[in-house]
Every structure is written in structure tokens, then in C-alpha cells.
Amino acid sequence: MGMETTTQFSLRFEPDLIRQIDEEAEKEYKNRTELIKEAVVHFIRGKEEKEKLKHVAAELWLKGEISETSLKKALNEEEIKDLKFGKSWIEETLHEIRR
Amino acid sequence: MKFAVDTGAALSLALSTHFRKIINLHELIITETIENELAQFAEYNDDLGLKAQEILKIKLFKKQPKNLLPLLLEKGEIEVFSLAWEEKILALTDDIHAARVVREKYSVEVRPSFYVFLLLYKNKKITKEELIIDINSILIRRNWLTGVLWGYAQNLIKNL
Numbered sequence: 099m100g101m102e103t104t105t106q107f108s109l110r111f112e113p114d115l116i117r118q119i120d121e122e123a124e125k126e127y128k129n130r131t132e133l134i135k136e137a138v139v140h141f142i143r144g145k146e147e148k149e150k151l152k153h154v155a156a157e158l159w160l161k162g163e164i165s166e167t168s169l170k171k172a173l174n175e176e177e178i179k180d181l182k183f184g185k186s187w188i189e190e191t192l193h194e195i196r197r
Numbered sequence: 198m199k200f201a202v203d204t205g206a207a208l209s210l211a212l213s214t215h216f217r218k219i220i221n222l223h224e225l226i227i228t229e230t231i232e233n234e235l236a237q238f239a240e241y242n243d244d245l246g247l248k249a250q251e252i253l254k255i256k257l258f259k260k261q262p263k264n265l266l267p268l269l270l271e272k273g274e275i276e277v278f279s280l281a282w283e284e285k286i287l288a289l290t291d292d293i294h295a296a297r298v299v300r301e302k303y304s305v306e307v308r309p310s311f312y313v314f315l316l317l318y319k320n321k322k323i324t325k326e327e328l329i330i331d332i333n334s335i336l337i338r339r340n341w342l343t344g345v346l347w348g349y350a351q352n353l354i355k356n357l
Contacts, residue, residue: 149341156345176294177342183297184346191308192353195315 109134156181199224200313201281203273204234206289207257209310209335211248215323219313222322226258226286228276260284266303270295278305289313291335291343310335311350318357328354 111119116130123133155172158164159181169178202210202225210219219225227235238249262279270278274295281288288307290296296307311332318328332351339347 153341153345156342157348160345160349180294180297180342181346183300184293184342185349187293187296187300187307188309188346188350188353191312191315192350192357195312195319196357 152177160185198316199226199284199286200289201226201228201277201284201286202231202257202289202310203277203292203295204231204238205291206310207231207235207252208238208245208248209291210289210313211252212244212334213314213331214334215314215317215327215331216251218317218322220255220257222317223313224258225289226260226280226284228259228261228273228280230273230276232259234273266299266305268298268302270298274299278303278307281305281307287312291339293342293346309347309350311347315354325354325357 119130119133123130126133128136152172155164155169159166159169166178169181173181200223207225207227210216210225213219232253235249235252238245239253240246260280262276262283264279264283265275266279266282268275268278274290274292277288277290278295278299280286282303282305286306288299288305289310289312290307291310296309299305299307314323314328314331317323318325323331329351332347332354336344336347
């Protein structure tokens with residue numbers, strides 16, 4: 099496995115937050131960079147998990163395997179509108195190509 | 198054909214193995230904001246950054262719309278849709294929400310980026326297998342909504 103390269107950049111935080119970061123880092127036996135990196139990765143993974151759920155729900159709805167009521171448990175109103183629009187937009191586009 | 202393209206669509210087309218063929222056959226027009234967005238992508242040396250660098254090297258035709266349509270969208274999308282509206286050309290975007298918003302208010306002709314691959318297929322410039330590969334190549338950078346819908350499109354395309 100090749101070594102991953104890293105890029106250095108600076109961050110600007112309020113002194114209170116820096117103190118909290120340092121306190122948490124000490125408790126976790128980590129340095130500032132490790133703690134911040136872990137928090138960011140955790141945030142991104144959490145978002146990805148939520149999006150995965152939306153993806154699965156939308157896919158099942160497109161296949162006719164779940165109802166709109168079930169879809170509403172995973173997607174908000176705007177997302178449902180976008181999904182429905184997207185479905186008919188794709189169908190229109192393909193219809194145009196078939197002509 | 199002439200297309201007004203946003204950043205996402207430009208990157209999608211550049212991800213295809215037939216990008217050179219596309220720019221030889223069609224005129225892709227970008228706006229100032231889209232060029233700036235591509236320049237931001239080009240600052241990174243990841244896959245998308247490298248594609249953005251490739252697009253910027255080609256120097257696509259650049260044009261600004263005379264007027265901007267009053268839409269609650271990002272500046273790049275507004276410019277692209279306004280340009281398509283004024284020039285009476287197709288706009289290409291992979292932003293489904295933006296496409297819905299503009300279609301609800303104006304009769305701007307908007308298509309997803311893979312429409313260009315479909316044209317290549319229709320005009321027998323690529324095979325169906327190549328068409329499916331091209332759509333797969335753009336799936337790598339999709340958000341959940343576009344990902345699921347492009348997957349849906351792929352299934353329909355298999356039966357074309």
C-alpha cells in the first residue's frame with residue numbers, strides 16, 4: 099500500500115474552543131490534529147450513512163417496492179419533489195432519444 | 198449542437214472516455230462563474246481536480262447572459278440557465294433540484310449531462326456498451342439523489 103500524502107493548512111478557532119479541543123485530546127491521548135481529524139471524519143461518515151439510507155429508500159420507491167408513505171420516513175418534502183421530477187425528467191430524455 | 202453547461206455537467210462529460218469526441222462534435226459554452234468554479238476544482242490534484250484542469254486547458258467557449266433569470270439557485274446555475282434561455286440552446290446540468298426549479302418557472306430546455314452520451318449512441322458514434330461505461334464513469338462523483346436516478350436511467354438504457 100502506498101503512503102498517503104497529507105497537506106498542511108492552518109485553522110483559526112476561538113481560544114475557548116482550542117482549550118476544549120486540548121482537554122478532549124488529552125483525555126483521549128491524542129494531539130490536536132488527531133482529535134480534529136477524527137471529529138471531521140466522524141461528521142462526514144455520519145452524513146454518508148444518512149445519505150445511504152436516502153439512496154436505498156429512493157431506489158426501493160423507484161422499483162415500486164415501497165410506498166410514498168414509507169419514502170417520507172427517509173426523505174423530506176423537497177427531496178421527494180426532486181426525486182419525482184428526476185424520474186420523469188429521465189423518462190422524457192430517453193423518450194426523446196427513442197423517437 | 199450548442200450546450201450551456203454548468204460545472205457538474207462539464208466534469209461529468211470530462212470523466213467520460215469520449216470527452217474529446219464530444220467537444221469535436223458539440224459546442225460546450227460556459228460562463229464566468231462556471232470557469233471560476235472549475236478553477237476551484239482544479240486547485241486539487243484528485244480525479245475531479247485533474248478533470249477540471251483538463252477542461253480549463255481546452256478553453257471552452259465562454260459567454261455571459263445579458264440578463265439573469267430571477268431564480269433561487271446558485272449563481273453558476275442561474276447564469277447557465279439564463280444563457281440557455283437567451284440563446285435558445287439546451288442547458289446541461291446534473292443538479293436535479295436546479296433543473297426542477299428552472300423548469301417550474303421557465304420553459305428552458307434542460308437535460309442531464311448523459312444526454313450528450315445518448316446523442317453519441319443515437320448517432321452511432323458509440324455502442325450501447327460504451328454508453329453504459331460512460332454513464333458508470335460519471336456515477337463516481339454523484340450525490341445520493343443523482344446516483345439513484347442515474348442508476349435508474351442506466352436500467353432503462355439497457356432496454357433501449
